Amino acid sequence: MRLELFDYPLPPERIAQTPIEPRDASRLLVLRADGRREHRRFVDLPQLLNPGDLLVFNDTRVLPARLFGRKDTGARVEVLLLQRHGPARWEALVQPGRRMQAGARARFGEELSAEVVGLGEEGSRVLQFDAPGGPEAADELIHRLGEVPLPPYIHERLQDPERYQTLYAREEGSAAAPTAGLHFTPRVLEALAAKGVRFAYVTLHVGIATFRPVKTDTIEEHQMHAEWYSVPEATARAIRESRGRVVAVGTTTLRCLESAAARGSGAGSRGPGDRHLEAGSRATRLYVTPGYRFRVVDCLLTNFHMPRSSLLILVSAFAGVEPVRKAYQEALDEGYRFLSFGDAMFTEEASGVGRV
Numbered sequence: 001m002r003l004e005l006f007d008y009p010l011p012p013e014r015i016a017q018t019p020i021e022p023r024d025a026s027r028l029l030v031l032r033a034d035g036r037r038e039h040r041r042f043v044d045l046p047q048l049l050n051p052g053d054l055l056v057f058n059d060t061r062v063l064p065a066r067l068f069g070r071k072d073t074g075a076r077v078e079v080l081l082l083q084r085h086g087p088a089r090w091e092a093l094v095q096p097g098r099r100m101q102a103g104a105r106a107r108f109g110e111e112l113s114a115e116v117v118g119l120g121e122e123g124s125r126v127l128q129f130d131a132p133g134g135p136e137a138a139d140e141l142i143h144r145l146g147e148v149p150l151p152p153y154i155h156e157r158l159q160d161p162e163r164y165q166t167l168y169a170r171e172e173g174s175a176a177a178p179t180a181g182l183h184f185t186p187r188v189l190e191a192l193a194a195k196g197v198r199f200a201y202v203t204l205h206v207g208i209a210t211f212r213p214v215k216t217d218t219i220e221e222h223q224m225h226a227e228w229y230s231v232p233e234a235t236a237r238a239i240r241e242s243r244g245r246v247v248a249v250g251t252t253t254l255r256c257l258e259s260a261a262a263r264g265s266g267a268g269s270r271g272p273g274d275r276h277l278e279a280g281s282r283a284t285r286l287y288v289t290p291g292y293r294f295r296v297v298d299c300l301l302t303n304f305h306m307p308r309s310s311l312l313i314l315v316s317a318f319a320g321v322e323p324v325r326k327a328y329q330e331a332l333d334e335g336y337r338f339l340s341f342g343d344a345m346f347t348e349e350a351s352g353v354g355r356v
């Protein structure tokens with residue numbers, strides 16, 4: 001399919017620069033399986049779910065992953081940590097990166113330094129950090145000196161870094177937040193639990209795949225960067241036993257669940273005990289495009305995504321290319337806020353998309 005099918009005009013003023021307060025005051029566009037659209041508030045989410053539905057969250061926590069330092073030449077350098085490769089060793093995006101080849105060094109503050117010890121995918125660098133006291137001391141300094149990284153399209157300074165974390169974030173390792181979860185508040189979670197909606201958790205640490213745009217003329221040519229994920233046995237069991245719908249909170253959760261299902265035995269269906277996932281921790285390069293047959297997820301809660309992005313392609317695969325195109329145009333017409341701090345969508349799997 002041509003990439004241009006997943007393009008749309010996004011005026012800069014429609015990109016939310018600050019989070020709304022309270023979190024659940026954001027708007028919620030509902031896209032039904034038959035293409036019908038409804039306009040709600042996020043606080044209405046419990047009205048859209050049924051007793052027995054299973055809501056699956058990504059509990060990753062954003063690292064203070066952005067570091068500012070100086071090279072030995074005195075030139076300024078910016079580092080965005082993406083993925084841990086070992087004790088005090090990280091794959092990272094480095095700006096400017098052209099001269100940061102193997103052996104180049106940079107210093108961050110008085111005690112923390114790093115050396116480029118290898119090249120990663122798509123221009124990333126592998127950095128070995130050093131500090132007096134060894135790797136543990138280096139990790140402590142990274143946390144002390146680092147900043148929570150906001151996406152490059154957000155230009156306002158965030159007053160409270162915790163506002164870029166979900167309420168349930170606990171497994172540190174992401175370079176970006178799973179933003180669909182930013183809307184949840186205690187009152188929404190309590191209302192969901194009171195209705196009989198069950199909760200489960202997975203972990204997918206967001207890496208370079210989130211930042212990397214699709215640049216190929218056809219979407220099939222795009223290659224996904226590997227991201228690490230984990231599915232606990234308790235979550236796999238909850239999904240196997242679920243008698244309601246499985247609702248993925250965010251595209252990262254959907255990719256995690258579908259990756260685990262692809263490794264599981266058997267073919268997924270909607271009946272209790274028929275969804276098969278392989279619990280465990282591993283890397284995924286799953287790239288969901290139209291025509292993908294979903295094994296696990298029945299509904300998807302997500303934000304509005306960048307044009308020509310793999311995330312928009314994923315949502316279109318789930319809810320239908322034309323229904324999503326119409327929903328995005330209506331969201332623009334109705335004044336919805338877009339991207340990380342913007343409003344949300346609740347989508348059902350499109351009629352006719354089917355599953356394995």
